[in-house]
Amino acid sequence: MTGPDIQNRIFAEIAELARAVGHGHRLMLLEHVAQGERSVERLAELAGLSLANASQHLQQLRRAGLVGTRRDGKRVLYRLADGPVAPLLAALRQLAEHNRADIRELVAGSRQAGVEAISREELLERMREDSVILLDVRPAEEFALGHLPGALNIPGRELERRLAELPAGQEIVAYCRGPYCVFSAEAVALLRANGFRARKLEAGFPDWKAAGLEVEAA
């Protein structure tokens, strides 16, 4: 029980945690789990994985304490754990954006089309003033599991033919699953091309929720 030994054990455990998020499929599953409770089958479909494979990745996430489960009839629902998971993902994202030129490019790519981001703080301010329309471009299913207060839901694919539902005067802020969800960037580009003033929310729904801000459910 000498000093260095303890430190070795601690670092080994932290490393285990890091490895738990060290696979693209698990990050993808985490992103979907972060939208709300989901069954294994649904998550497998959303992430494009086989059922058994998704199940095993999800179990790894559970062993690491990143997600929790609940049984509902014959299905098992996975949800994000209560611990500070979001900050870890945010830190990873930030470092990745800083270090990897290719990620910066991909992110910049969606900004190229004139897509500016708005921060959570500024959005809160604008919401207080009631001077902004919130547009949730995720599929209806995810919108139903929870969304920003007062948000309008028009899934990305339907946006073009439903533009008329949006009021013309106010600025629109679109948001999606997370910073790498392309729906909101595409939506903003489409809106601007059609004469709207629009920006995308910097983060996505899970970060909003993780920050403890108000969430509405259907």
Place this chain on the structure above:
Amino acid sequence: MTGPDIQNRIFAEIAELARAVGHGHRLMLLEHVAQGERSVERLAELAGLSLANASQHLQQLRRAGLVGTRRDGKRVLYRLADGPVAPLLAALRQLAEHNRADIRELVAGSRQAGVEAISREELLERMREDSVILLDVRPAEEFALGHLPGALNIPGRELERRLAELPAGQEIVAYCRGPYCVFSAEAVALLRANGFRARKLEAGFPDWKAAGLEVEAA
């Protein structure tokens, strides 16, 4: 270049980054690199690794952009990269402390002896008032590479026989390499046993430096 593909690539890259910190030895090396520039040989010795093994782990860290290198004569010096590496490590630590009971216990173990932690904010306040003695318990070599302004350096092993050097009236704040470095906890326990008022700094030297606060070098 469709949406899901881009996302897959981004997540795969982020996962690669996560795996880079997904090994205890690399975390240990990072902790030592975070104290200041070091040669491969020295880092291998500090982490208790063979030279070749340390070299390879360090190269992995470099490929991931977590550390940088510089050649000095025949030696290669590794240093922490400029990107937001510290926040990632902090997020990992926090989640680990939240999730893993054993880490909580180990951390609690060092607090058991009545070791309270002081936050960076409170310390800054106390430093402004000049009402606190800063004690750096790291080896002299690390102290020389950089330390908190005005700190006194008494390495952990020497503390007991050098207690007389410390003024009796003021509170003492001890700090070390990082939150899992046991020197500072042991130091505080020793100081308290000898009638001093003492606390340990919540984080360590690298976090202080990463926060952009003033650093002094010998």
Place this chain on the structure above:
DNA sequence: GCTTCATTCAATAGATTGATTGATTGATGT
């Protein structure tokens, strides 16, 4: 040029991780 020293590279063997397949468990409804 030759030697020495610090680091990296290359090759190997052992361990761990990942995806697939098919069987098994647990809960529901008939």
Place this chain on the structure above:
DNA sequence: ACATCAATCAATCAATCTATTGAATGAAGC
């Protein structure tokens, strides 16, 4: 009890990761 469905388990093979060894590189000093 039986059939059905969701999820997990078990076994497998391929791929990746790790530590060790010894050889190769690159920089300094003689």
